[in-house]
Amino acid sequence: MNGWINFWGVLLLVTLVIYAVLVIYVSIGGLSDIRKMLRSLSNKSRDGSEIEENSDSELKS
Amino acid sequence: MLETNFSALDWAIVGAYLVGTVIIGLWVNRYIKGMGEFLVAGRSLKTRLGIATMIGSELGLVTAMFAAQKGFSDGFAAFHIGLMAGIATIIVGLTGFIVVPLRRMGVMTIPEYYQKRFGSRNLRILGGFILAVAGILNMGLFLKAGAIFVSGITGINEDAVKWVMTAMILLVLIYTCLGGMISVIITDYVQFVVLSIGLLVTCVIAVKKIGWSTLVKGVDAIYSDQGFNPLIAEGIGGSYVVWMFFLGVISCAVWQTAVMRACAAESVEVVKKMYIWSSLGFMIRFLIPQFIGICALVYFFDLGSAQPFFDEQGQVSNDSNVTMKAMPVFLGQLLPVGLLGIVAAGMIAAFMSTHDTYLLCWASVLTEDVFNPLKSFKMSNRQRIRMTRVFLILIAAFLVMWGLWYPLGQDLWDYMAVSGSIYFTGAFAIMMMGLYWNKASVVGAYSALIIGTFSVLGLGPVQEYFSLKEFFNRNGIAAHHIGLTVSCLAIVGMIIMSVSFPNKETSSEKI
Numbered sequence: 001m002n003g004w005i006n007f008w009g010v011l012l013l014v015t016l017v018i019y020a021v022l023v024i025y026v027s028i029g030g031l032s033d034i035r036k037m038l039r040s041l042s043n044k045s046r047d048g049s050e051i052e053e054n055s056d057s058e059l060k061s
Numbered sequence: 062m063l064e065t066n067f068s069a070l071d072w073a074i075v076g077a078y079l080v081g082t083v084i085i086g087l088w089v090n091r092y093i094k095g096m097g098e099f100l101v102a103g104r105s106l107k108t109r110l111g112i113a114t115m116i117g118s119e120l121g122l123v124t125a126m127f128a129a130q131k132g133f134s135d136g137f138a139a140f141h142i143g144l145m146a147g148i149a150t151i152i153v154g155l156t157g158f159i160v161v162p163l164r165r166m167g168v169m170t171i172p173e174y175y176q177k178r179f180g181s182r183n184l185r186i187l188g189g190f191i192l193a194v195a196g197i198l199n200m201g202l203f204l205k206a207g208a209i210f211v212s213g214i215t216g217i218n219e220d221a222v223k224w225v226m227t228a229m230i231l232l233v234l235i236y237t238c239l240g241g242m243i244s245v246i247i248t249d250y251v252q253f254v255v256l257s258i259g260l261l262v263t264c265v266i267a268v269k270k271i272g273w274s275t276l277v278k279g280v281d282a283i284y285s286d287q288g289f290n291p292l293i294a295e296g297i298g299g300s301y302v303v304w305m306f307f308l309g310v311i312s313c314a315v316w317q318t319a320v321m322r323a324c325a326a327e328s329v330e331v332v333k334k335m336y337i338w339s340s341l342g343f344m345i346r347f348l349i350p351q352f353i354g355i356c357a358l359v360y361f362f363d364l365g366s367a368q369p370f371f372d373e374q375g376q377v378s379n380d381s382n383v384t385m386k387a388m389p390v391f392l393g394q395l396l397p398v399g400l401l402g403i404v405a406a407g408m409i410a411a412f413m414s415t416h417d418t419y420l421l422c423w424a425s426v427l428t429e430d431v432f433n434p435l436k437s438f439k440m441s442n443r444q445r446i447r448m449t450r451v452f453l454i455l456i457a458a459f460l461v462m463w464g465l466w467y468p469l470g471q472d473l474w475d476y477m478a479v480s481g482s483i484y485f486t487g488a489f490a491i492m493m494m495g496l497y498w499n500k501a502s503v504v505g506a507y508s509a510l511i512i513g514t515f516s517v518l519g520l521g522p523v524q525e526y527f528s529l530k531e532f533f534n535r536n537g538i539a540a541h542h543i544g545l546t547v548s549c550l551a552i553v554g555m556i557i558m559s560v561s562f563p564n565k566e567t568s569s570e571k572i
Contacts, residue, residue, distance in 0.1 A: 001281075001286050001289050001290065004137070004138075004289035004290050005137070005277055005289055008137045008140050008289065009273070011140065011144065011348075012140070012348060012352060015147075015341065015344055015345055015348055016261065016264060016345075016348075016349075018341060019257070019261070019341055019342075019345045020261055022112075022338065022341060022342075023253075023254070023257040023258065023261070025109070026109050026112050026113045026253070026254075027113075027253075027254045029108075029109030029110075030109045030110045030112075030113045030250050030253075030254075032109075033108075033109050033110035033111075034110060034246075034247060034250065037110065037246070038089075
């Protein structure tokens, strides 16, 4: 049983530490990604997005 | 009423957070130009935001509730669920299993893949219908779990909470109907940040208050070896661990909400990176709430029998509605004012975020994979968006009814696994064989889908309806045995039927 206790304890500790680092990295980087996503969406012309989005029209032909 | 530290300040924090979330949804409406933006955010998702949104949609209030309940019911042994999920996701990320070929095909939904791969519109319609039914049933008890959480952490009456939750569903509908996937991504990001920080701090406070050695001794006193070793047959058992690994693969590679994220990624490379990094999230979404559930178990055990979670003999309650309440009640007593509001706001936002993802997902499947194909793809963009919004409202109405009516009778996680398996047992066979075996045929795919629906026999009320409950109990057949058996049968059935009925050169159903 001691083996399992140590295993779960180490697993919990290691994942919490890595997760804390990931949260900081993604929180900061995610903001910049949101800005890029919104910029990219606002730059897309209506005609361009119409062509890209309706892949079903290709399926029909 | 159970004691809680929840105060007016905490209510103010929750209110401000929810209003802010809705404002974001309304603000991004300006970016919606067509179905591509509405469903997959114009395929403009980058790695870091992809990771945040993928974890954000999976680390929800409902996940926290069922995972904490598992920690409360199984002790440290419950950690195997998170471990299996993490291993499965990292394998999918490294190999690109299923998700990379799917992204390359450029599909938006899994039934759309059925049509592209097998050339059958009817297969897409049937697959879409089964997927939507299973998915809607799967989220059928989200509202109930949310109500139990709010009632437990705030201490308000459970009946009053139902009205609060219904109001929250309405808020979700407003910003999902208007903002589509773009608002879903941004609100998932905000929720990921707030909830992750809140949960990490909660773990630290819980360990400081209870102590690691007290936790270990407490679990040992309550569950003995079974509380640590998941392979003991009298406890969880090896077959359940295998089922959890299979569910780990399904959750990240076959479940429509995760696949939608892969389909929204900018490139195949981004898909792989998203999965490798998200593997940690898929593990942590179980580990942290399970750990809080374990802390609640030991905390209430040490308080004695003067509370509802244990019977007079000191045994953990068998009532799943009671064990689900342990985690929020524990948080209400553990966290200080202010931090309690932030965690509650993060959880409630997570509840909304999970709902928006799932509502959008199933509504879009019904539109794109059932009704648009039925109308020979003649629906305009405007009609498709309008129909998706109508389905959003209908599904939300169904959820309110189902959440109030359905008797749970088993752990929430097991209910969700079984209801989801109605779809994913067949879908896994079709996707794996369809992507990696050239001879997979449309008849084989139909057979896999139909065989998969037999997973519904894992639900308690269905077993009672068909008078099978006693038979299953007598022979030691649990829901996960049924799920694993049906999964294998779906694969075998697909192989046999594909060999027996190969695709013809020309088919009238061909696209």
